[in-house]
Amino acid sequence: MEEIQNKIRREVVQLLSEGQVDVVIGFEQGSLPLRATPFFLRDIADANRLVWSPFCENNLATYLTKIQGKRVGLIAKGCDVRSVVALLVEKQIHRDHIVIIGVPCQGMVDRRRIEREVDGEILKAHQEGEEIIVEGRDFRKSLPRKEYIYPSCKRCEHRNPLIYDTLIGEKLVEEAERAYHEVEAFEKLSPDKRWSHFSEETSRCIRCYACRQACPMCYCAECFVDSSFPKWIEKGLDPSDVQFWNIVRAYHQTGRCVGCGACERACPMEIDLVYLTQKINRDVKELFGFEAGLDLDPPPPLSTYRVDDEQEFIK
């Protein structure tokens, strides 16, 4: 980790001092332990604020559509790079405006699960070898990193960046679990059980839209929830409005979601979200033979067609 962090800093200093980029997007230590926060680095004097830790959980590709017209260095994990590819496919960014500093990713650690492991407030956290050490006023606990990585990271088949300009460190062995086992388990439930899971989960939704803000593919200038004409969705508290929001946010990811899990991690109400987009991802793969963020050539699947696409469901 330390070594990777140092390499990142050296690389970034070089890029900025040679004037290859105007800004570098990476992470710095957050104001709380177990948190790293996105960091926009413009001045090499700040380069030592950049960190690399198991808590760098945001998908930084999200910011690319928000800072157009600048040359950007992006410190990117496997999933961030897939989002870059997806954004390139949708022609939202220019490849030659971005320098990708790829970092093979060991998986990010689920901070909420770690917090639940201890009584009391965690005041310090760091990684030592394969252990995450957390410390509080009267405890110190060591937890095996591997057991706490996020489900989306366990499923990840592309921890090594698919495209990059420089790669920090060595490539890792890809060792994903079966990608869609949660979707398959959910499909086995009865329709009523599925609906009650969905409606119970979303009943906690406060419509903060953090899931949207965290997602690189939610770049719409005006999101459908913010549109007042047509007004798709009311601001009220009717459960169906909240369900409407969650259905459409997920459905809008058709052919676009890279499964990074950033939406679910951003949700302050800890609502299950990834099982929705994973379902869509599997369908898109099955129906259209497409997986987002893997390939620069094929067009987005909903903007194209094949004459022999599935149509048995049409009378």
Add this chain to the structure above:
Amino acid sequence: MEKDLWEPKILAFLCTWCSYAGADLAGTSRIQYPPNVRVIRVPCSGRINPLFILKALQQGVDGVLVSGCHPGDCHYQIGNYIGRRKSSSLKRFLDYLGIDEGRVQFSWVSAAEGAKFAQVVKEVSDKIRNLGPSKKFVNRIGPIKGVRE
């Protein structure tokens, strides 16, 4: 309301070049079909934003029918192929969420197929009548008022 008195309310999005004309033909040919559908005419099945379908369900219709030109017959060449992809992905997603299978149905009906239109409406109505009133994804406060009234 007594159960046997209940009749489903179905919203049909019909492409103007084919299914809408097919519905017209059913009418002028005096073919009887159930009166449960309310028709919204769209320029092409590719014009149907999935949000239309979801909004209709949320506002309390019991079912939605989407109907366009047969493959190869779209007035805009590929509108129905593009629409077909949106439909298949949406349908699978709604099923996954547990929304009753059959609330949203799809058909191809050409301008010459008045009898097929009547048949489709009958099948769709029967299926939705069997499902009963839509209860899951429905606005409980009541229909919203339009912005420009």
